[in-house]
Amino acid sequence: MSQAADHVAIIMDGNGRWAQQRGKPRLVGHRAGARRVREILEACPSAGVKYLTVFAFSTENWKRTQVEVSGLMLLFKRYIRRETQALIDDGVRVRFIGDRMKLDKVLVSLMDELELLTSQNFVVNLTVALNYGGRDEVTRAAQRMARDVETGKLAAKDVTAEVLAGFLDTHFLPDPDLVIRTSGEARISNFLLWQSAYAEYEFVDTLWPDFTANEFNQLLAKFGKRERKFGAVLA
Numbered sequence: 001m002s003q004a005a006d007h008v009a010i011i012m013d014g015n016g017r018w019a020q021q022r023g024k025p026r027l028v029g030h031r032a033g034a035r036r037v038r039e040i041l042e043a044c045p046s047a048g049v050k051y052l053t054v055f056a057f058s059t060e061n062w063k064r065t066q067v068e069v070s071g072l073m074l075l076f077k078r079y080i081r082r083e084t085q086a087l088i089d090d091g092v093r094v095r096f097i098g099d100r101m102k103l104d105k106v107l108v109s110l111m112d113e114l115e116l117l118t119s120q121n122f123v124v125n126l127t128v129a130l131n132y133g134g135r136d137e138v139t140r141a142a143q144r145m146a147r148d149v150e151t152g153k154l155a156a157k158d159v160t161a162e163v164l165a166g167f168l169d170t171h172f173l174p175d176p177d178l179v180i181r182t183s184g185e186a187r188i189s190n191f192l193l194w195q196s197a198y199a200e201y202e203f204v205d206t207l208w209p210d211f212t213a214n215e216f217n218q219l220l221a222k223f224g225k226r227e228r229k230f231g232a233v234l235a
């Protein structure tokens with residue numbers, strides 16, 4: 001029997017190279033990449049995917065030029081404004097993970113509003129990782145946990161993996177079953193470090209702006225045939 005992937009996480013990489021191949025500025029690639037999300041999202045319900053998590057901006061992406069960073073921030077704002085109605089209509093519940101402190105106030109208020117407007121939806125859960133880094137997330141969780149220990153809300157001996165997971169940005173998410181990275185790079189670049197302990201990985205050469213629902217469905221079918229062991233010896 002083939003298994004469904006409840007939670008698929010995607011490292012949407014290759015926008016810059018896609019633009020470069022066309023002699024265009026990198027932001028043209030980011031715009032084309034943003035347009036791909038809807039098709040993949042729409043493919044989720046029929047494929048049995050309940051959670052889709054996409055990596056949009058990492059804690060390390062601030063190292064890029066100011067032009068690219070501010071262009072991306074503008075794109076995120078435009079994207080939220082443009083897609084809100086379609087997301088509501090499609091029953092998509094949207095949530096963001098990552099550190100909002102460093103993001104501009106207008107963007108953060110759009111993110112909060114979108115989370116609120118879609119909070120009653122249940123067809124599919126879209127999580128957008130924005131200013132997200134796995135190490136940063138675990139560090140922030142450790143800080144919050146330490147604060148609770150300081151104030152006596154939590155005893156050190158009661159800290160378990162489950163308790164720690166509850167402090168992560170992803171506390172509302174199941175662990176990813178499948179992590180896909182486009183653009184041919186075989187690394188995880190600080191994405192969902194804790195949560196992906198037993199995820200299956202797929203690294204594909206396609207650049208993100210060229211990634212289609214068809215390819216997505218092929219990867220899901222391949223996932224369905226994989227044997228997951230979680231450290232056990234299967235009978």
Ligand code: IPE
Nearest residue numbers: 012013014015016017056057
């Ligand atoms: C991924 O595409 C999008 C972001 C990191 C924001 P890239 O911009 O990393 O594209 P390449 O890797 O340079 O082709």
Ligand code: IPE
Nearest residue numbers: 011012013055056057058189
């Ligand atoms: C990972 O891609 C981050 C996102 C897709 C948002 P990068 O392009 O930033 O990763 P590296 O620099 O190739 O590791």
Ligand code: MG
Nearest residue numbers: 013014015016
């Ligand atoms: Mg890249």
